[in-house]
Amino acid sequence: MIAVMVDPTPIDIGAEYAAIAVDGAGGIATFAGLVRADDGVTALTLEHYPGATEAALVALAEAAAARWALSAARITHRVGRMVPGDTVVFVATAARHRAAALEACAFLIDRLKTDAPFWKKETLAGAERWVEPRDSDDAAAARWRP
């Protein structure tokens, strides 16, 4: 059971959690990425490539489900304007055994950072700046290469 969603509405963690808790799962791993107020950031605006982004997330979730024995995988990504403390992304995996759920969850968030078309713009001190890609994200994604 794979589900991906890209949407400007706030992510409802309770609803996400209820959706991943499928029959038979012995372990559920989740990761939430939140907007941080680093350097005085007051807002974060996320842009995506409609259609291509959702397809990239489905491809990632399918890759995770094939590599680990998952009973379910969900990726929910918010777009539009957010403020510090808001949840940008919520990844959840369910599996019979905990190692599969934990590893697949880490894989999905690492690869999502480099493989899915999203762009972040920070607002700080009234000005806006586009976030630059980070080498550490490339390194984190690369460790999952077979």
Next chain:
Amino acid sequence: MIAVMVDPTPIDIGAEYAAIAVDGAGGIATFAGLVRADDGVTALTLEHYPGATEAALVALAEAAAARWALSAARITHRVGRMVPGDTVVFVATAARHRAAALEACAFLIDRLKTDAPFWKKETLAGAERWVEPRDSDDAAAARWRP
């Protein structure tokens, strides 16, 4: 911020999640262990060592907070009688960066399996049997040794 709880009441995921989402966290990782209906299991009963169990969980959470830069760690473990689908344990970690939260969460659930005094009894076909320790749990815990 470290919090541990061992309690017979059902684990409230929403409340757990709200408690871990502390100011400044950029990433929140969670793991939930659920009762599985394997081999016709109809109930699982968890026993613990009051006082010693809580101390062991605090020690684990403190070890995780010292090893990774965590802003918060929570371990909530249910005891008493549960049925398939119930959440046995919920581990949550918050950190500025995702790798710390993800690794600390995996560490806590792996080590909890071997280092905290809990005992599981399964009910199946009307009979009860105590769960035997698994070598795979020892192996999972051992990979975190420095």
Next chain:
Amino acid sequence: MTTEILYFAWVREKIGTGAETLDLPAGLATVADLVAWLAGRSPGHAEAFADPTRLRAALDQNFVALDAPLGRPREVAIFPPVTGG
């Protein structure tokens, strides 16, 4: 045949639009050739495409390198490296 060209993030902002529908000339062999041709359309395009090493592209929603053959896509997207999650 027209081609839909999409722009995202600061590429979109510098150009001033997120999409344009264009008749592409013959002779554009690679995505980089298309980018060089687009750069001549306006000062905004020129600024957006000044440093091709900062650009990424997709042909019909498949991510490709800038030296990939252009072919005859219905949709081309040009954008900065991704920074999501």
Next chain:
Amino acid sequence: MTTEILYFAWVREKIGTGAETLDLPAGLATVADLVAWLAGRSPGHAEAFADPTRLRAALDQNFVALDAPLGRPREVAIFPPVTGG
């Protein structure tokens, strides 16, 4: 001085109680010596402690090996290997 002895899981079930307060005799050097002495208290104790390799122990809530010195703990717990989480 009395010592509180705690039992958990199937050790508790076989013995039929989760706790007993006992005066320990002199001469019990290790936890294993205590276990051997406790085994003589009832058939249930004997059954619970028949295979010491299946037992674990804690002295005043600190986990120890069965060959650890017993000392003078206020609380001793004897139980199977843990299976939580």
